[in-house]
Amino acid sequence: MVFKRRDRRNLLRAIWEVIYPKGGWTRAFHYVKHRVRRLPDSPERIARGIFAGVFTSFTPFFGLHFVVSVLLARIINGNLFASILATFFGNPLTFVPIAYSSLKTGYWLTGMNVDADRVRHGLGEMFYSASHDLWFNFKALFNNKTPEWAGLIEFYNDVFYPYMIGSLIPGVLSGLVCYYLSVPVIRAYQKRRNKGVFKARLARLKEKAAEKSAKKAAEKS
Numbered sequence: 175m176v177f178k179r180r181d182r183r184n185l186l187r188a189i190w191e192v193i194y195p196k197g198g199w200t201r202a203f204h205y206v207k208h209r210v211r212r213l214p215d216s217p218e219r220i221a222r223g224i225f226a227g228v229f230t231s232f233t234p235f236f237g238l239h240f241v242v243s244v245l246l247a248r249i250i251n252g253n254l255f256a257s258i259l260a261t262f263f264g265n266p267l268t269f270v271p272i273a274y275s276s277l278k279t280g281y282w283l284t285g286m287n288v289d290a291d292r293v294r295h296g297l298g299e300m301f302y303s304a305s306h307d308l309w310f311n312f313k314a315l316f317n318n319k320t321p322e323w324a325g326l327i328e329f330y331n332d333v334f335y336p337y338m339i340g341s342l343i344p345g346v347l348s349g350l351v352c353y354y355l356s357v358p359v360i361r362a363y364q365k366r367r368n369k370g371v372f373k374a375r376l377a378r379l380k381e382k383a384a385e386k387s388a389k390k391a392a393e394k395s
Contacts, residue, residue, distance in 0.1 A: 215253045217360040222252030224356050225349040227260020231268075232276055232345030234337040239264065260352070272344075277333070280340025304329035 230243040239261045247257035264272055280286075303325030311321040 215256075217357045217364065219251065220253045220256045220360055221353045221356040222250050223247045223254060223256030224252075224260040225353040226250060226252050226257040228263045228352045229345040229349040230257070231261050231264025232272055232341040232348065234276070234334050234341065263348075263352070273337070275344045276337050276341040278340065279343050280336030280338070283339050283343075284336055286336055 226247040227243045243257040307325040
């Protein structure tokens with residue numbers, strides 16, 4: 175196959191590269207930055223895509239961030255590929271402050287008397303309990319066992335619902351900041367790139383004109 179990897183990755187290596195990409199997060203950040211700046215679209219549409227991706231990274235729809243960002247980008251007429259790239263705003267380095275700010279804001283907006291610090295320390299346990307219930311209930315469809323909902327209900331009430339509500343404010347604010355920072359940067363880069371492309375084309379035209387004139391002179395002589 176043309177696009178088949180030469181070096182096969184095992185499961186542990188694939189998981190590790192999600193947590194820590196090959197070359198480090200700094201290299202990954204610069205890669206995403208250059209890919210966004212080189213997108214063939216208007217600065218405003220690319221920036222709207224960035225807004226969609228950054229906003230989505232604050233939502234609790236883990237595993238569906240690409241899908242949600244693309245849907246949101248289509249709604250606001252943003253660049254779809256830019257929205258996917260911008261979801262990398264949410265990564266293992268930023269997940270803790272993103273989750274904490276979303277939960278804290280959600281508890282404040284909903285008036286819930288839940289300690290965000292307690293939830294933060296028990297977040298892994300709640301995720302495990304909810305995923306265990308999901309898997310158990312799926313198997314219960316085939317083995318006639320009684321489904322268990324306690325872990326899922328606790329996760330929804332204490333984490334998912336306030337997370338979803340609370341993600342709106344920090345998600346929108348962060349998305350707007352990235353939007354207004356991206357537009358002038360992308361516009362300046364595109365102008366500089368277009369100027370370079372124009373100069374290169376002009377140089378090629380001059381070379382062709384010089385070759386033609388030299389050829390005509392050689393024919394006359």
